Amino acid sequence: MNKPQKKDVFYWFLYFALPLIILIIWESFDRAGKLKPYTMPSLEKLFDTTVEYAKNGQLLTNIGVSVSLVLEGFFLALVTALIIGMLVSLFPKFDTFTDLIIQILKPIPPIAWIPLAILWFGIGQESKIFIIFIGAVFPVFLNTVDGVKTIDKKYFELAKVYEIPKSELIKNIIIPGALPSIMTGIRLGVGNAWVSVVAAEMIGATKGVGYMLSNGRSLSRPDIVILGMLLVGVFGKIMDDILRLLRKKVITWL
Amino acid sequence: MAKLNYNDNFYEPSDELIAVNDLNFKGEEPIVEGEELIAIENVDLEYTGKTGDIKALENINFNIFPGEFVCVLGPSGCGKSTLLKILAGFIQPTSGSVKLDGEEIKGTDWHRGVVFQNPPLYEWFSVRDNVAFGPKMRGIPKEKYIPLTDEYLAKVGLSEFSDKKIYELSGGMKQRVSIARALINDPEILLMDEPFGALDALTRENVQDLTRKIWWDTGKTIFFITHDVEEALLLASRIIVLSKHPGRVIEDIRVNFSRQIVEDCAEDIKFTPEFYKYREKLLKLINSQPQR
Known part of the structure; x- marks a missing residue:
């Protein structure tokens, strides 16, 4: 089967067809009077709410709060994961020393940390950053270790022939060699961070997209809930697109 | 100079092929004592496998002289790559010694350049x-x-x-x-581990020509592992044949085809009866190895 090409009109038609069909069905349900305002908003209502939120600045505030939380938490996770990942890869003794605890902490989902995070840090931003950190640190860490592990052994043998110092080995071989895998880890990590921030904000927050969801529910305003969900989806996609582009820019050799 | 000690299991030296004794790489003048670049003495290599110790190399003894193009031929699993790894310094022999310019090879260094089959670029x-x-x-x-x-x-x-x-x-x-x-x-010796094994025939010929030309122009010593008899004959100034399980030197001959190709532009040399004779002889030698 030949894949539709982006330069074709057909590609874009196909690309937007399904969302359009869903909108049409949604609208026709509304016109048939099947939608109840407290379970499912009409398209018009959703549109009005969006405009209202955009005008009074709530849209930007909520998104801004969540995105900046994700960036802070993710950055902390990235630095931690890279450092520990490199140590584990380079020092087998450190690997053994930390292995069991990492294996046990890894399966605990970020949501399971929320109660403890609230007890420790309260319901402020710190607890959210902590949850995001937990969500993002493992994918980056695991992919860093995996990336170093899968570097061709011959690269190291050859480096040995040149008698290159360890610092040059890390700079010229280990980091670029593991980079494709690290970039995958970063993408997964950011995805996880985004999921975690929504979860954390739904439980205790006064701002953010997660707050929009829980607030919409308590007000019986499905339009706010759906707007919040759409924001989560759209911004998640945008972040992933940015990272995909970044990967292309950084890794020019594959 | 350490003599080329063939061990007991050495196959009858053939009368048709020139066995190596004291010739230099161009096959003309005797080699002066102490001139060797690499001296391999009584090298054994054992490693521990599932069924106990396995002997990969046994009693390997030969010298490599400056400017030689040594091809090591042997069936797969004869330990020829292991021998190269010892020369490179990736592994140490179980017993015996390998010396470069009279100094024991202890580990890898850039004095010995390595070219692998799948080059890790x-x-x-x-x-x-x-x-x-x-x-x-x-x-x-x-x-x-x-x-x-x-x-x-x-x-x-x-x-x-x-x-x-x-x-x-x-x-x-x-x-x-x-x-x-x-x-x-500028390594003292270039170690090549079946470098052209994964290439198609045309490309292979191309890089073989290049390698031969570099050898001839620079006078570099080359140690080349291959399982392809024809490749060995077309490149080497000397061919060493290893047996299988454990790897032992069973033949060590001087060949002249590579030199003739560069000197006389004798590109059709592989169609000559002389070439065939060597080819048949070496093939027979390799195929006479007991299958295990």
């Missing part, structure tokens, strides 16, 4: 950066290694491709980068 560097990597890491100043890189890129015919990424190269080109990268360090 650094994918994140350009062709040029791959070739320049060795001198750069050895702290050679930029103004010196840049012209040097150009020189070696030209030597392997890759000047136009210097800024390409590795993934843009064909298999033969990658192998040429790998050769340039080893040569730029």
Whole structure:
């Protein structure tokens, strides 16, 4: 089967067809009077709410709060994961020393940390950053270790022939060699961070997209809930697109 | 000079082939004592496998003289790659010694350049950066290694491709980068581990010609592992045949075809009866190995 090409009109038609069909069905349900305002908003209502939120600045505030939380938490996770990942890869003794605890902490989902995070840090931003950190640190860490592990052994043998110092080995071989895998880890990590921030904000927050969801529910305003969900989806996609582009820019050799 | 001690299981030396004794690489004058570049003495290598200790190499004894193109031939599993790894310094022999210029080889260093079958080129560097990597890491100043890189890129015919990424190269080109990268360090010996085994026939011929030309022009000593009899005959100035399980030297002969190809442009040499005779003889020798 030949894949539709982006330069074709057909590609874009196909690309937007399904969302359009869903909108049409949604609208026709509304016109048939099947939608109840407290379970499912009409398209018009959703549109009005969006405009209202955009005008009074709530849209930007909520998104801004969540995105900046994700960036802070993710950055902390990235630095931690890279450092520990490199140590584990380079020092087998450190690997053994930390292995069991990492294996046990890894399966605990970020949501399971929320109660403890609230007890420790309260319901402020710190607890959210902590949850995001937990969500993002493992994918980056695991992919860093995996990336170093899968570097061709011959690269190291050859480096040995040149008698290159360890610092040059890390700079010229280990980091670029593991980079494709690290970039995958970063993408997964950011995805996880985004999921975690929504979860954390739904439980205790006064701002953010997660707050929009829980607030919409308590007000019986499905339009706010759906707007919040759409924001989560759209911004998640945008972040992933940015990272995909970044990967292309950084890794020019594959 | 350490004598070439053939061990007890040595096959009858053939009357038709010239056995190596005291000839230099051009097959003309006797070699002076103490002239050897590499001295391999009583080398054994054992490793521990599932069923106990396995002997990979047994009682290997030979010298490599400056300027020789030594091809080591043998069936797969005869330990020829292991021998190369010992020369490179990746592994230590269980017993015996390997000396370069009279000094025991203790580990890897850039005095011995290695070319592998699937060359581990650094994918994140350009062709040029791959070739320049060795001198750069050895702290050679930029103004010196840049012209040097150009020189070696030209030597392997890759000047136009210097800024390409590795993934843009064909298999033969990658192998040429790998050769340039080893040569730029001016190693005392170039160790090549079945370098052309994965290439198609045309490309292989091409890089064989290049290797032969570099050997002839630079006078470098080359130690070359192959399982291809024809390749060995077309390149080597000397062929060493290893037996299987454990690897032992069963033949050590002088050959002249490579020299004839460069000196007399005798490109059709592989169709001569002389060539056939050697080819048949070596094939018989290799195939006479007990199958296990």
